Amino acid sequence: xxxxxxxxxxxxxxxxxLILGQxxxxxxxxxxxxxxxxxxxxxxxxxxxxxxxxxxxxxxIAGDGRSEDDIAMLRKEREYKNVLLVEQPNTNFAYxxxxxxxxxxxxxxxxxxxxxSPDLTLxxxxxxxxxxxxxHERFSSDWVRRLGDGTEESREKMQEAINDxxxxxxxLFHQTEADKAVVAEGIGVDVTNLKTxxxxxxxxxxxxxxxxxPETKYFQKGGKNGVHTEHLGYILAELQYMxxxxxxMEW
Amino acid sequence: xxxxxxxxxxxNFNERIERDEKIEPKDWMPEKYRQTHIRQISQHAHSxxxxxxxxxxxxxxxxxxxxxxxxxxxxQDEAGHGLYLYSACETLGVTRDxxxxxxxxxxxxxxxxxxxxxxxxxxxxxxxxLVDGAAIINQVPLCNTSYGPYARAMIRVCKEESFHQRQGFxxxxxxxxxxxxxxELAQDALNRWWWPSLMMLGPTDDKSVHxxxxxxxxxxxxxxxxxxxxxxxxxxxQADVLGLTxxxxxxxxxxxxxxxxxxxxxxxxxxxxxxGHGPMNKERMKARVGAWExxxxxxxxxxxxxxxxxxxxxxxxx
Amino acid sequence: MAxxxxxxxxxxxxxxxxxxxxxxxxxxxxxxxxxLENARDVYTRRNEGVSIWVVESKHITAxxxxxxxxxxxxxxxxxxxxxxxxxxxxxxxHM
Numbered sequence: 193x194x195x196x197x198x199x200x201x202x203x204x205x206x207x208x209x210l211i212l213g214q215x216x217x218x219x220x221x222x223x224x225x226x227x228x229x230x231x232x233x234x235x236x237x238x239x240x241x242x243x244x245x246x247x248x249x250x251x252x253i254a255g256d257g258r259s260e261d262d263i264a265m266l267r268k269e270r271e272y273k274n275v276l277l278v279e280q281p282n283t284n285f286a287y288x289x290x291x292x293x294x295x296x297x298x299x300x301x302x303x304x305x306x307x308x309s310p311d312l313t314l315x316x317x318x319x320x321x322x323x324x325x326x327x328h329e330r331f332s333s334d335w336v337r338r339l340g341d342g343t344e345e346s347r348e349k350m351q352e353a354i355n356d357x358x359x360x361x362x363x364l365f366h367q368t369e370a371d372k373a374v375v376a377e378g379i380g381v382d383v384t385n386l387k388t389x390x391x392x393x394x395x396x397x398x399x400x401x402x403x404x405x406p407e408t409k410y411f412q413k414g415g416k417n418g419v420h421t422e423h424l425g426y427i428l429a430e431l432q433y434m435x436x437x438x439x440x441m442e443w
Numbered sequence: 444x445x446x447x448x449x450x451x452x453x454x455n456f457n458e459r460i461e462r463d464e465k466i467e468p469k470d471w472m473p474e475k476y477r478q479t480h481i482r483q484i485s486q487h488a489h490s491x492x493x494x495x496x497x498x499x500x501x502x503x504x505x506x507x508x509x510x511x512x513x514x515x516x517x518x519q520d521e522a523g524h525g526l527y528l529y530s531a532c533e534t535l536g537v538t539r540d541x542x543x544x545x546x547x548x549x550x551x552x553x554x555x556x557x558x559x560x561x562x563x564x565x566x567x568x569x570x571x572x573l574v575d576g577a578a579i580i581n582q583v584p585l586c587n588t589s590y591g592p593y594a595r596a597m598i599r600v601c602k603e604e605s606f607h608q609r610q611g612f613x614x615x616x617x618x619x620x621x622x623x624x625x626x627e628l629a630q631d632a633l634n635r636w637w638w639p640s641l642m643m644l645g646p647t648d649d650k651s652v653h654x655x656x657x658x659x660x661x662x663x664x665x666x667x668x669x670x671x672x673x674x675x676x677x678x679x680x681q682a683d684v685l686g687l688t689x690x691x692x693x694x695x696x697x698x699x700x701x702x703x704x705x706x707x708x709x710x711x712x713x714x715x716x717x718x719g720h721g722p723m724n725k726e727r728m729k730a731r732v733g734a735w736e737x738x739x740x741x742x743x744x745x746x747x748x749x750x751x752x753x754x755x756x757x758x759x760x761x
Numbered sequence: 762m763a764x765x766x767x768x769x770x771x772x773x774x775x776x777x778x779x780x781x782x783x784x785x786x787x788x789x790x791x792x793x794x795x796x797l798e799n800a801r802d803v804y805t806r807r808n809e810g811v812s813i814w815v816v817e818s819k820h821i822t823a824x825x826x827x828x829x830x831x832x833x834x835x836x837x838x839x840x841x842x843x844x845x846x847x848x849x850x851x852x853x854x855h856m
Contacts, residue, residue, distance in 0.1 A: 214503055217511070220518050221499035222730065224738025225767070226492070226526045227788055227799040233519040234802050240512050247508075261507045285741045331798060338791070341751060342744025349740065427503075434506035434564055441622055443506035443564070443614075470826045523803055530787040533769060539789065540766050596786070603807070745791035746765045752792060 199253045200273070200370035201380055202314075203263070204416060205306075206246035207274035210264060212295060213239035214427055215282060224285055231331060235292070238324040245317045265435040269425060270418035273368070277360035279415070279423045283353070286339055286346070290353035293332035297394055298364045298386065300329045305381040314379070333397050340401025347402065354398065355406045362411035364390070371416075460660060465591040468534035476660060479653070480590050481535050482551075483662055485542045488528035489553035493546075493727050495521045497561035498570060506564055513610050514567060520607070524600045531592040547732045549719065554578075556643045558721030565618055565625075565632035571611015573633075573640040573678065579608060580674050581644065584664035612681065619685040626686075633682070634690045641705075642713045644671040650710075675703050768817055770796040772804055775812035782814050790815075 193199055216236035223229030247260035254263075277295055282288045303325055306318035339350040365387040367375070374380035395405045414420065434443070444452075452471055459466065466472055499518050505511035529539045545551035556574055561567070582604070585597040618629035645651060645667035657663035665673070675694075682689050693706030715721065767789040773782035785804045790796035796815040804810065824832060840846045849856055 217502040217515060220502055220515065221492075221495035221522070222734040222737075224734070224741040225789065226522050226529075227790065227795075227803065228738075228741070230519055230522045230526070230806075231799065231802045233515055233522070234806065237512055237515050237519070240508060240515070244508050244512075264508055284737065334794065334798070338748040339741070339744050342746075342748040343740070345740050346744030346747075430503040433504045438506075438622075438624060441506075441625060443510055443617060467826070469823060519806070523806070526788060526803055527786055530769075533787070538766060599786070742767060742791075743765070745795065746767065749792035749795075 193254055193256075195253050197370040197373040197377075198311075198379065199250055200368070201374040202246050202250045202253070204273040204368065204371060205302075206243050206250065207272050208278050208295070208299070209239040209242045209246070210431075211272070211274040211424070211427060212278040212291075213237075213243060214431055215278065215280075215291075216288075219282055219288065232288070235328050235331065238321075238328065242317070242321050242324070245320070249313050249317070261435065265432045269420065269428060272415075272420065272424060272428070273418060274415050274420075274424075275360065275363045276412055276415040276421055277357060277363065279421060279427060280357060280360065281423055284349060286349040286353040287357070289332055289335045289339060290350065290357050292328065293336045293397070294354075294357055294361055294394065295364075296325060296329035296332045297397075298361075298390055300325045301386045301390060302381055302383065305386070309379050309381070311379045336397055336403070337401045340398070340403040350401070351403050354403060355408075358406040358408055359410060359412045361390075361394075363413040363415060366413055366416055368416050457659070460589045464589075465594065466589050467591045475656075477535050479656070479660070479662065480593065481532055481537055483657075484528055484532040484535075484590075484593055484596075485537075485545065486552050486554075488525045488532060488542065489546045489551055490557065491521045491525035491528060493553045493557045493731060494574075495525075496727055496730050497557055497559070497723075498567060501561060501564065501567050504564070505567075510567075510614070517571070517607055517610055520603050524596075524603070527596040527599055528593075531590075531596040534592045543735060547728065547735065549728070552717070554643060555713065555716045555721060556639050557727060558716050558723045559635070559639050560723050562635070563628050563632060565615070565628035566636070568611050568614030568618060568629065569632035569636040571607055571609075572615050572681070573611075573636050574643065575604065575608040575611055576678060577640050577643045577674050579604060580670050580677075585662070587661060587664070589661040615685055615687075619687060629685065630687050633687050637690050638708065638712075641671055641674070641708055642710075642716075644674060646710070646713070672702055675705055679703055767791050768819065770800075770815045771818050771821060772796075772800045773814040773816075774800070774804055774810040776810055778811055782812065785809075787818060793817075 213236045216232050216239070220229065220233045220236070223232055243264065244260050247263045250263055251258050251260060275295075277291060280287065280291055300322070303318045303322040307315050307322060309315045309318065336350065339346040341347070365383045367383060371380060371383070375382045398405050412421075453473055456466075456472060456476075466476075495518050498514060498521075502511065502514055502518065505514050529542060532542060533539060542551065546553065561570065579601070582597055582601055586594055586601055588594045588597065615629050615632075618625040648654060648666045648668045651667050654663060654666055658666075679689060679694070691706045693704065695704055696702075697704045716724070719725075768791075769787050770790055770793075771787050772785045774785045775782045785800075788796065788799050788803055790799050793815060796817075797813055800813045800815055801810075805813070
């Protein structure tokens with residue numbers, strides 16, 4: 193492949209949306225009430241829309257005839273590049289919201305930078321996504337405040353979810369070799385620059401939500417390099433089920 | 444109010460409906476009209492949200508991204524339709540929570556078709572094509588029903604649902620024109636969903652208790668048997684386009700009636716499922732009740748937060 | 762804790778600039794901000810709106826249909842409020 197770094201870079205972005213969209217899709221029909229159910233499904237739909245734009249572009253770069261679905265559904269476990277955060281389960285609604293917020297805050301800052309990319313396809317995708325993700329971030333940060341500053345029970349649940357997911361936040365600011373190469377070309381976003389502002393903003397929201405910023409200094413990483421938590425295998429089992437059971441068919 | 448006064452109000456009310464005037468929430472209405480509407484509208488709303496489950500369970504396994512977003516959007520619409528219908532019902536003086544309570548305790552019914560399992564991807568096609576097809580036949584006349592909020596909700600529902608059946612048919616078409624394995628999936632789904640879809644249009648006219656009154660109130664414009672015949676007549680040619688076989692050996696065109704004759708429906712099975720003994724009744728209720736109960740602390744937290752926020756605002760204003 | 766239900770809100774949507782807000786339906790939300798967000802997701806998912814108003818249903822005061830006679834019927838015979846009441850010769854233009 194001529195531009196393998198860019199291809200891998202795009203997959204790194206898109207896989208986050210793919211796996212998070214998949215997680216949110218599990219909730220459709222099972223939300224805490226109808227209005228919230230509809231809202232979470234909307235976020236899932238936005239994310240899958242983004243995935244399609246990215247994979248169509250990645251397919252073009254690969255130039256080997258692979259479709260968006262081939263890229264989405266026919267890779268092996270170690271070839272998925274999403275961060276560990278987005279594959280964490282919907283343990284309860286607090287986890288769903290904490291995962292969403294911790295990702296959205298990063299995602300929004302990332303897209304704002306990607307808008308400036310000289311790669312016109314990427315900046316066009318980012319322009320569209322930034323509006324969607326602004327809304328996601330508003331939705332999830334509002335819910336962090338609601339659950340944090342709601343009842344005693346909701347505060348406990350929200351704090352527990354934040355504590356448990358915190359160790360996956362640092363990975364958002366790691367770079368793979370491909371990321372570094374694409375950043376060096378001036379096309380990619382240097383995520384290391386986003387880290388300070390991210391933690392400051394997250395701390396601000398948590399404080400408004402009467403929640404504590406976890407003090408842990410131990411973080412987990414690996415997703416970006418294809419080393420995932422055990423959850424990913426199950427997600428892929430569902431995501432790939434049809435393509436694996438009925439190979440080479442059109443749907 | 445004297446009996447004479449009530450009779451006069453009722454006469455006046457019935458005349459309004461005959462003149463095609465809409466009844467609005469604050470208008471006087473016979474208690475039976477209110478109760479019947481609460482029952483039918485809520486049953487309809489329950490069907491939408493229970494109906495999310497068999498399809499929702501395929502979202503994570505949809506075979507392509509295009510199919511996945513279409514299915515997500517469709518199931519989300521069903522949540523929206525449930526919401527519109529619950530809202531219409533609430534104008535009759537009952538809360539959504541009370542209606543949920545009726546659903547969760549088994550007091551309220553929902554469409555029995557959702558008590559069948561969605562086993563393969565082709566079921567997403569069959570549900571969209573057949574189940575939504577049958578639903579549309581039921582729903583379109585309701586856009587003209589006498590109760591204003593219900594009619595308005597149905598107009599919105601019908602407008603949005605127009606893509607649902609096409610979505611299902613397109614899935615079937617792709618399968619029917621696909622590999623032999625795919626065609627087999629499609630035929631198998633048709634075999635399993637055909638009869639439940641016919642039953643979905645309700646018991647035969649001689650067994651249907653509500654028809655006459657419902658006709659008067661425009662809650663129903665055609666009888667169950669008429670709707671069923673209409674459904675069969677429009678669906679058989681669609682099956683021909685797909686090259687699939689309707690699983691009814693007695694199905695044949697009747698030149699004289701200009702309609703299809705069809706075989707005996709297994710009404711024992713219908714009543715068994717209605718009474719709660721279908722393959723998925725318990726599972727569906729468990730899913731609904733579970734979601735509601737797991738959401739309790741979330742809903743409580745949102746209310747507590749809203750109250751705190753209001754109190755803070757008031758304090759600032761002082 | 763005893764569950765307190767989310768109140769009901771009425772949703773008004775302006776479908777495009779230049780048009781008035783129109784009643785679209787209702788929904789439940791814990792507060793006004795959430796009502797706006799829910800309205801966006803429930804009632805404008807097909808690009809139906811450019812502006813949303815929400816108002817808690819309990820704040821709406823409605824006229825009583827029992828008074829419709831006295832409220833609305835007196836307006837029926839005030840034909841002089843309509844241009845057709847006035848005779849103007851055909852040759853007079855722009856009026």
